Amino acid sequence: METGDTTVIRARGLVKDFHGFRAVDRVDLDVAEGTVHALVGPNGAGKTTLFNLLSGFVPPSAGCILLSERDITRLPPERIARLGVARSFQITNLFPMLTAREHVELALAGHAGQGSIFWRSDRLLARHAERTAELLAAVGLEGSAADPADTLAYGQKRALELALALALEPTVLLLDEPTAGMGAEDVDRTVDLIGRVRAGRTVVLVEHNMNVVARLADRVTVLQQGQVLVEGSYATVRDDPRVVAAYLGESHADH
Numbered sequence: 001m002e003t004g005d006t007t008v009i010r011a012r013g014l015v016k017d018f019h020g021f022r023a024v025d026r027v028d029l030d031v032a033e034g035t036v037h038a039l040v041g042p043n044g045a046g047k048t049t050l051f052n053l054l055s056g057f058v059p060p061s062a063g064c065i066l067l068s069e070r071d072i073t074r075l076p077p078e079r080i081a082r083l084g085v086a087r088s089f090q091i092t093n094l095f096p097m098l099t100a101r102e103h104v105e106l107a108l109a110g111h112a113g114q115g116s117i118f119w120r121s122d123r124l125l126a127r128h129a130e131r132t133a134e135l136l137a138a139v140g141l142e143g144s145a146a147d148p149a150d151t152l153a154y155g156q157k158r159a160l161e162l163a164l165a166l167a168l169e170p171t172v173l174l175l176d177e178p179t180a181g182m183g184a185e186d187v188d189r190t191v192d193l194i195g196r197v198r199a200g201r202t203v204v205l206v207e208h209n210m211n212v213v214a215r216l217a218d219r220v221t222v223l224q225q226g227q228v229l230v231e232g233s234y235a236t237v238r239d240d241p242r243v244v245a246a247y248l249g250e251s252h253a254d255h
């Protein structure tokens, strides 16, 4: 697939103020179709807030967001999701007693508009059995389909969340710190996984682990104090003195 020529997400002049504090400050962002685009920056730089704006979880104070030329500024999150933007969360949000398979079946039924989880029949859920198996296999959970979510290892929970996001058939996948809290082995697995599920879609990820960014991202936007500091390939931004200074500032502030 040709990638990088068409802009899928275009944000212009995005601002988010919280009670007088400007968390996102006149951000312009272009995410090209088929790319993995990383948002990085020191703690408090505004990455999560920018994600919340893109997915409609918070409305911007100013500015606009276009999804493939369609204005989605201030649309509610469920409308944005229906337009093909799925988001996975930093904090695990699973039902402890439901199995991995049941989670995916419910996500598929929900996406198909098949009503509240309380009265979905087994027959209805069985309709999604094949796709469920595919999605579980796609994230490496085929062997854990019958396991309740609270028995899954941390990395498996994150993989299941990814399967739930993929159930929405997204064209754009927003991943909020997909490797947060993972050991090296799970990080490697997750990088491989994202490398696989990116096929045919656009991925925007917030990520602190620069090794992960280096391996996955076609383009990197560095935020600092709510503003875009630098944007470019990983190699370009890594060596940019402004980026080095921003991260040095953070480590000084921490200690």
Ligand SMILES: Nc1ncnc2c1ncn2[C@@H]1O[C@H](COP(=O)(O)OP(=O)(O)OP(=O)(O)O)[C@@H](O)[C@H]1O
Pocket: 018, 021, 022, 023, 041, 042, 043, 044, 045, 046, 047, 048, 049, 050
């Ligand atoms: N709901 C809110 N009310 C007030 N301030 C907020 C709110 N959400 C975020 N902020 C502030 O906005 C700034 C940016 O926060 P944000 O979480 O977007 O940064 P981040 O780059 O994602 O940080 P981290 O890497 O630590 O997750 C921070 O100073 C934060 O305290």
